[in-house]
Amino acid sequence: MKLNIKQFALAVALGVSCYSTAAADLKISALAADATELDLFSPAADGAYIKSVELSALKFPIAILEDRNGGFIIRFEGKKYYVNAPDVVANNVYKVTAECDNTFSTELVGATRGIAGKGC
Numbered sequence: 001m002k003l004n005i006k007q008f009a010l011a012v013a014l015g016v017s018c019y020s021t022a023a024a025d026l027k028i029s030a031l032a033a034d035a036t037e038l039d040l041f042s043p044a045a046d047g048a049y050i051k052s053v054e055l056s057a058l059k060f061p062i063a064i065l066e067d068r069n070g071g072f073i074i075r076f077e078g079k080k081y082y083v084n085a086p087d088v089v090a091n092n093v094y095k096v097t098a099e100c101d102n103t104f105s106t107e108l109v110g111a112t113r114g115i116a117g118k119g120c
Contacts (some may be wrong), residue, residue: 021108026064028074031055038088040081043073047082064090 031095033036036055042048044114053076085092 007058023027026067026072026090026092027061027089028072028083028088029061029065031058032087035087040076040083041071043082044056050081064092067092 026039026082037052038055038058039052042050058076062074063074064072064074065080068082071082072090073080073082075081
Protein backbone atom coordinates (compact mmCIF):
# COMPACT_ATOMS: atom_id res chain seq x y z
CA MET A 1 0.00 0.00 0.00
CA LYS A 2 2.84 2.42 0.80
CA LEU A 3 4.31 1.84 -2.66
CA ASN A 4 1.00 2.66 -4.35
CA ILE A 5 0.67 5.91 -2.38
CA LYS A 6 4.26 6.82 -3.28
CA GLN A 7 3.59 6.13 -6.97
CA PHE A 8 0.38 8.17 -6.86
CA ALA A 9 2.15 11.11 -5.20
CA LEU A 10 4.90 10.96 -7.83
CA ALA A 11 2.34 10.93 -10.65
CA VAL A 12 0.53 13.94 -9.19
CA ALA A 13 3.80 15.84 -8.75
CA LEU A 14 4.83 15.11 -12.33
CA GLY A 15 1.44 16.17 -13.64
CA VAL A 16 1.53 19.47 -11.74
CA SER A 17 5.11 20.07 -12.83
CA CYS A 18 4.36 19.43 -16.51
CA TYR A 19 1.17 21.50 -16.40
CA SER A 20 2.61 24.52 -14.64
CA THR A 21 5.74 24.85 -16.75
CA ALA A 22 4.47 23.62 -20.10
CA ALA A 23 1.72 26.14 -20.83
CA ALA A 24 3.96 29.13 -20.07
CA ASP A 25 6.35 28.30 -22.92
CA LEU A 26 4.00 26.66 -25.40
CA LYS A 27 3.29 28.28 -28.72
CA ILE A 28 1.53 27.25 -31.91
CA SER A 29 3.81 27.89 -34.87
CA ALA A 30 1.59 26.70 -37.74
CA LEU A 31 -1.42 24.68 -38.74
CA ALA A 32 -1.05 20.97 -39.42
CA ALA A 33 0.16 20.02 -42.91
CA ASP A 34 -2.34 20.76 -45.69
CA ALA A 35 -4.74 22.57 -43.31
CA THR A 36 -6.30 25.80 -44.58
CA GLU A 37 -8.39 26.67 -41.54
CA LEU A 38 -8.46 26.14 -37.78
CA ASP A 39 -11.57 24.88 -35.99
CA LEU A 40 -12.28 26.70 -32.72
CA PHE A 41 -14.28 25.09 -29.92
CA SER A 42 -15.70 26.26 -26.62
CA PRO A 43 -13.18 25.99 -23.77
CA ALA A 44 -16.04 24.89 -21.49
CA ALA A 45 -16.60 21.23 -20.68
CA ASP A 46 -19.08 20.81 -23.54
CA GLY A 47 -16.41 21.63 -26.15
CA ALA A 48 -19.03 22.83 -28.64
CA TYR A 49 -17.87 23.84 -32.12
CA ILE A 50 -17.88 27.64 -32.49
CA LYS A 51 -16.31 28.53 -35.83
CA SER A 52 -13.48 27.96 -38.29
CA VAL A 53 -10.80 30.57 -38.98
CA GLU A 54 -8.95 30.84 -42.29
CA LEU A 55 -5.16 30.48 -42.24
CA SER A 56 -4.77 34.03 -43.57
CA ALA A 57 -6.53 35.43 -40.46
CA LEU A 58 -4.09 33.78 -38.05
CA LYS A 59 -0.87 35.42 -36.85
CA PHE A 60 1.82 32.99 -35.67
CA PRO A 61 3.16 32.23 -33.14
CA ILE A 62 0.00 31.90 -31.07
CA ALA A 63 0.53 31.67 -27.31
CA ILE A 64 -1.02 28.67 -25.61
CA LEU A 65 -2.74 29.62 -22.37
CA GLU A 66 -3.44 26.10 -21.16
CA ASP A 67 -2.36 22.63 -22.20
CA ARG A 68 -5.31 20.25 -21.96
CA ASN A 69 -5.55 16.58 -22.73
CA GLY A 70 -5.75 16.39 -26.52
CA GLY A 71 -5.61 20.12 -27.20
CA PHE A 72 -4.86 23.67 -26.16
CA ILE A 73 -6.63 26.78 -24.93
CA ILE A 74 -5.67 29.87 -26.94
CA ARG A 75 -6.84 33.48 -27.13
CA PHE A 76 -8.07 34.68 -30.52
CA GLU A 77 -9.69 38.07 -31.10
CA GLY A 78 -9.95 38.61 -27.34
CA LYS A 79 -11.77 35.36 -26.57
CA LYS A 80 -10.58 31.97 -25.30
CA TYR A 81 -11.01 28.91 -27.51
CA TYR A 82 -10.06 25.24 -27.43
CA VAL A 83 -8.15 23.84 -30.43
CA ASN A 84 -7.36 20.19 -31.08
CA ALA A 85 -3.66 19.34 -30.80
CA PRO A 86 -3.54 17.35 -34.09
CA ASP A 87 -4.79 20.44 -35.97
CA VAL A 88 -1.73 22.56 -35.12
CA VAL A 89 2.06 22.44 -34.86
CA ALA A 90 3.14 23.27 -31.32
CA ASN A 91 6.42 23.09 -29.42
CA ASN A 92 5.12 20.73 -26.75
CA VAL A 93 7.76 18.30 -25.55
CA TYR A 94 7.49 16.97 -22.03
CA LYS A 95 10.64 15.70 -20.35
CA VAL A 96 10.02 13.22 -17.59
CA THR A 97 11.93 10.56 -15.71
CA ALA A 98 10.21 7.29 -14.91
CA GLU A 99 10.89 5.07 -11.93
CA CYS A 100 9.93 1.52 -12.84
CA ASP A 101 8.66 -1.01 -10.37
CA ASN A 102 9.32 -4.24 -12.23
CA THR A 103 9.02 -7.22 -9.90
CA PHE A 104 8.78 -9.87 -12.64
CA SER A 105 12.06 -9.27 -14.45
CA THR A 106 15.45 -7.77 -13.76
CA GLU A 107 15.40 -6.00 -17.14
CA LEU A 108 13.54 -2.67 -17.16
CA VAL A 109 11.53 -2.21 -20.34
CA GLY A 110 8.76 0.10 -21.52
CA ALA A 111 7.98 3.05 -23.73
CA THR A 112 5.57 5.94 -23.93
CA ARG A 113 5.07 7.67 -27.27
CA GLY A 114 5.61 11.42 -27.29
CA ILE A 115 7.54 11.63 -24.04
CA ALA A 116 11.20 12.62 -24.12
CA GLY A 117 13.49 11.76 -21.25
CA LYS A 118 14.66 8.69 -19.41
CA GLY A 119 12.03 5.97 -19.40
CA CYS A 120 11.95 2.46 -18.00
